[in-house]
Amino acid sequence: MTEALQPGSTIGILGGGQLGRMLSVAASRLGFKTHIFEPSANPPAGQVADQVTTAGYDDIDALKAFAASVDVITYEFENIPTAALDALEAAKPIRPNREALRVSQDRLVEKAFLRDLGLTTAPFAPVTDAASLEAAIAQVGTPAILKTCRFGYDGKGQARIMEPGDADAAFEAMQGADAVLEGFVTFTHEVSVIAARSVDGQVSCYDPGENVHKDGILDTTTVPARLMPARRMDAVLIAGKILNALDYVGVMGVELFVTPQALVVNEIAPRVHNSGHWTQNGCAVDQFEQHIRAVVGWPLGDGQRHADVVMENLIGADVDRLPELTKEPDCAIHMYGKAEAKPGRKMGHVNRITKAQAAQK
């Protein structure tokens, strides 16, 4: 356990949403304190953290004070401004590292990184102006999706181009931002691998989950996913290749499209991932604790799946179903402590244990 932090140390977490909240709880279970840095007041993670700093990512003094108060820094989202990272990194280690952020903050850089690793991605081409969009359509074909290179999530910052005539409207939708045109992938379903890598290079992957989206937002993740055994192994090997290439420390979500020919890497997220929430009720050590273990330099925990689980997100008015959900057997409720249920807002999730697995001992 070289470099390992001891219980009682403080983990700084950038971002105070539900991921920061569940990371904070997992950290406390291992005896660590947490300090949340979040621009918005009263963040969900603040309710379960030892300290909260409310300040913007442009407040360098606040960032420095935050860094001085913690032993290691991690994050719940990838869009952290470079200047903020510079200020933080001068004081304390940031895990996962800057390279993981650099790659995942930009769709074009990410796609190129994955392609250069020899992995299969959707066909893609850069789009910076009308002329390059025309060239991109010629290269990638239609139908295709135009996506901003940065700051897109849950389907935001995207426009479909079903035929070349849609190009102008799609380009307008980018509002001048650099973009990437991605060819459609005809896939049967989407799976994701939640993978972890420790400081000393140990890699551990959770069993892939199968994701279903609704209105561009993750609706359910089901484990086990529909995958042939050889494909299941491929999925894990792909994730391992990505983590090793980045000298990654922490948990990463790797989204894969399943086609008859291949596993196509859709995108990577250098953090705990919504599609890994099932691990809270399916494994001895969940993705949040696994991330914390990696970040503090501990050995990775036991991520073996001991149950079949269906995770369902509670979005917006879904929380009105809470009275019924509390009466359901084998249904674990996870609420995020958010005050107001707005359309599209992730309010919580439930993990339904559909079958317990006998131990393989």
Add this chain to the structure above:
Amino acid sequence: MTEALQPGSTIGILGGGQLGRMLSVAASRLGFKTHIFEPSANPPAGQVADQVTTAGYDDIDALKAFAASVDVITYEFENIPTAALDALEAAKPIRPNREALRVSQDRLVEKAFLRDLGLTTAPFAPVTDAASLEAAIAQVGTPAILKTCRFGYDGKGQARIMEPGDADAAFEAMQGADAVLEGFVTFTHEVSVIAARSVDGQVSCYDPGENVHKDGILDTTTVPARLMPARRMDAVLIAGKILNALDYVGVMGVELFVTPQALVVNEIAPRVHNSGHWTQNGCAVDQFEQHIRAVVGWPLGDGQRHADVVMENLIGADVDRLPELTKEPDCAIHMYGKAEAKPGRKMGHVNRITKAQAAQK
């Protein structure tokens, strides 16, 4: 869900130790905020709670302000002064109720309550002075244990009387406190039932666990306990009888001695209990969430056991084994965030999943 509190409400918790800490985390999982009231500075529960009040139980103003800030009040320990309870109860409901506290705060009252319910207890007699001790020894016989009526825990406030000649020394050890003499019970092992009762009178018990103590402190709890099926049912019925008699709301720990003839009720604790920690990794809904569900007026959750588990307390220097424990498969670590490991101090526990159970569907 009459009387049910909604997520976003605040639960006040008296006591900021590890039980308050794990209650706080469970409450957050259901979307509740917590406010900890604790005389000591920097309590373990404070690291994961929304608010902390540091004040004594004699600080009536602080108690009133605390009560005003919460929607319901619960507690992690039973020795709350009566005046404090009076001040709190005038403002907000206290769950479990005052009657449960009155009974469990005094060993003599508790023993009489259990006997009057028709349950089997160790033979006992009150001891207030040397003469009553002589009479008690005549009635109960030796060997016996003299215990203070109040404020005893983890073997403290107890003295053994192996023969009548030990009486004087045992009486001295009580330091003038009212006491109760309890006859020895020759038992094969100890089990405990973690039972819960909801606001509307629903009762749910976890599978009994088998407890092993070391130096007067719980060392391990193993589920399933060694109990014949009929005895297992008896244990649950005993717990249900106690909860119903007290119109109890919340989780209670009921310790039972197993003898060839009977289940002898040793003691009850009107709170989550160390011997119920295994539920964190053996059930969809653990004892902490079950207690919170009861206290906020929700239906009880699914307490069905889905794994065999051995809980082991980490006492004092046991935490030095943490590096090894982090490498163990099927071993879930729960640390309490205490700064210093003193002899006898509960620093954390581990739950080892020894066998997963196939679901009974």
